[in-house]
Amino acid sequence: xxxxxxxxxFGGATTALASAVLVIVSAIAVVLTIDAxxxxxxxxxxxxxxxxxxxxxxxxxxxxxxxxxxYSSCLAIILAAPIALGSAVFIAEFAPPWLGQPLVFLIELLxxxxxxxxxxxxxxxxxxxxxxxELALPDALRQSPFFSGPPLGLGLLSAALLLAIMVIPFTASxxxxxxxxxPLAQREAAYxxxxxxxxxxxxxxxxxxxxxxxxxxxxxxxxxxETMAVAMVIGNTPKISLSIVQPQYxxxxxxxxxxxxxxxxxxxxxxxxxxxxxxAVTLVINALSRLLIWSMTR
Amino acid sequence: xxxxRGRRAVSAAFVVACAAAVVLAVVPLVLVLGFxxxxxxxxxxxxxxxxxxxxxxxxGGGMANAILGTLTLATLAAAMAVPIGVGTGLYLSEHxxxxxxxxxxxxxxxxxxxxxxxxxxxxxxxxxxxxxRFSALAGGFALGVMMIPIVARTTEExxxxxxxxxxxxxxxxxxxxxxxxxxxxxxxxxxGVVTAVVLALARVAGETAPLLFTSFNNRFxxxxxTEPTSSLTVQVFTYAISPYEDWHRQAWAGALVLxxxxxxxxxLARLTTRRLERMHRGG
Numbered sequence: 167x168x169x170x171x172x173x174x175x176f177g178g179a180t181t182a183l184a185s186a187v188l189v190i191v192s193a194i195a196v197v198l199t200i201d202a203x204x205x206x207x208x209x210x211x212x213x214x215x216x217x218x219x220x221x222x223x224x225x226x227x228x229x230x231x232x233x234x235x236x237y238s239s240c241l242a243i244i245l246a247a248p249i250a251l252g253s254a255v256f257i258a259e260f261a262p263p264w265l266g267q268p269l270v271f272l273i274e275l276l277x278x279x280x281x282x283x284x285x286x287x288x289x290x291x292x293x294x295x296x297x298x299x300e301l302a303l304p305d306a307l308r309q310s311p312f313f314s315g316p317p318l319g320l321g322l323l324s325a326a327l328l329l330a331i332m333v334i335p336f337t338a339s340x341x342x343x344x345x346x347x348x349p350l351a352q353r354e355a356a357y358x359x360x361x362x363x364x365x366x367x368x369x370x371x372x373x374x375x376x377x378x379x380x381x382x383x384x385x386x387x388x389x390x391x392e393t394m395a396v397a398m399v400i401g402n403t404p405k406i407s408l409s410i411v412q413p414q415y416x417x418x419x420x421x422x423x424x425x426x427x428x429x430x431x432x433x434x435x436x437x438x439x440x441x442x443x444x445x446a447v448t449l450v451i452n453a454l455s456r457l458l459i460w461s462m463t464r
Numbered sequence: 465x466x467x468x469r470g471r472r473a474v475s476a477a478f479v480v481a482c483a484a485a486v487v488l489a490v491v492p493l494v495l496v497l498g499f500x501x502x503x504x505x506x507x508x509x510x511x512x513x514x515x516x517x518x519x520x521x522x523x524g525g526g527m528a529n530a531i532l533g534t535l536t537l538a539t540l541a542a543a544m545a546v547p548i549g550v551g552t553g554l555y556l557s558e559h560x561x562x563x564x565x566x567x568x569x570x571x572x573x574x575x576x577x578x579x580x581x582x583x584x585x586x587x588x589x590x591x592x593x594x595x596x597r598f599s600a601l602a603g604g605f606a607l608g609v610m611m612i613p614i615v616a617r618t619t620e621e622x623x624x625x626x627x628x629x630x631x632x633x634x635x636x637x638x639x640x641x642x643x644x645x646x647x648x649x650x651x652x653x654x655x656g657v658v659t660a661v662v663l664a665l666a667r668v669a670g671e672t673a674p675l676l677f678t679s680f681n682n683r684f685x686x687x688x689x690t691e692p693t694s695s696l697t698v699q700v701f702t703y704a705i706s707p708y709e710d711w712h713r714q715a716w717a718g719a720l721v722l723x724x725x726x727x728x729x730x731x732l733a734r735l736t737t738r739r740l741e742r743m744h745r746g747g
Contacts, residue, residue: 183551252485391579
């Protein structure tokens, strides 16, 4: 009997520690909801349609931040997805091992660079380059709503580019895993039927489509929540605009910039409510993409 | 066979496009690293590691307090995340089929995907607001929360690498499940677990967003864990968005130190994992 005691203790301890993870996730949801209540009660649904963000008059509407977040993230994904998937296909299907291994390592390094370092590079290297690019835009293009506004460099385009760079390694490595989970027989069958490498890969991609969609969504989740790099290059102006050269603002960036300045309880609560929604949205996106990937690789 | 030639041309173009995608993906690494190393090395000197920041307008000074702060925060984070993370990893590998294990695994993956700024807001509500002060403890708590899922999932994966025969051998000799785990399987996986911790540390040490309003910043050395504490990342951020030329130089130096730390840890972890895999797969 005495010998069993440590075993029971071990089982109990690991179960308790594992439960801690559940407790933390639930605690985040509960704590954020409680702290967001004053703002939820005060503004209700208007919080999400309001376009004015004025701490002085205590009037808070979050639509510009939602717009900026969605616009920058979607643009980033449109830029990142083809590059990420292309490199995943190259590494998984075409590269010989002596080339594939180092490439995997390089992409891992890209994922390991801290967001603040991307931000620093963004401010001092990318933004001035983008400004030069914007100055060189032909006038005809500058008339269009997508490119109107003064060429500042700081703005949606810089943020989307930086986000794309940061998302590529995540999406690429998940997509590579997904492709590796496609049975070899799939490709062999395609080749046996006389398929070219492109056609064989197309068949593999079709087989893996749910996992590939999951990989892209996982990247989207990352982009939506990315904070520092975006806050440093997007210009931090809560204004809804189609123009990609104009400064805008994101949900994560406004929390990072204004949280310590929020002296009034309602101001703080409004920021927490933005955080709560960011939490909920990334939760749903992550859950969905995990489900998609899991259905492929299990 | 003109059709065949057309198909082959399409295929070749596709392979080239994929190769081009790889180049496009890796170019930013070269650009970012090039600038960080190039500008960082110019600004890096012994003062950077030993001196405190100078007041605005005075040149020189360093980030000694921020380096110490980052080490403090990482230690606090590890103290919180290692027991919980490793314990969870043990549980997951031991009971991988149970519904509760699936739930925990899902929660860990969810936590891993929560934006770091949201973790910061949570840590502010739990560890700053009740005490009415920014502190190293609050910052360490925020980083610890981020570390837990990484340690847990990596530990689980590495424990699964340990051959089943080891566990079976222990059980056959009459060991209980707990004893087999703690006495045989965990020691075999220990280098792997250390790797998981190092990898997680590398990731959280580079975090800025969760520290902005938990450990905040401090121009001097923090004298206790209940004081605001500076960190490399927050200091780099503060300097980067400042209007001062000299601070910009220091920000590059800080970024270089940060990158060396993070890459060093990643490289170490990778080498250990490789060795571990080769050991257990008998390669």
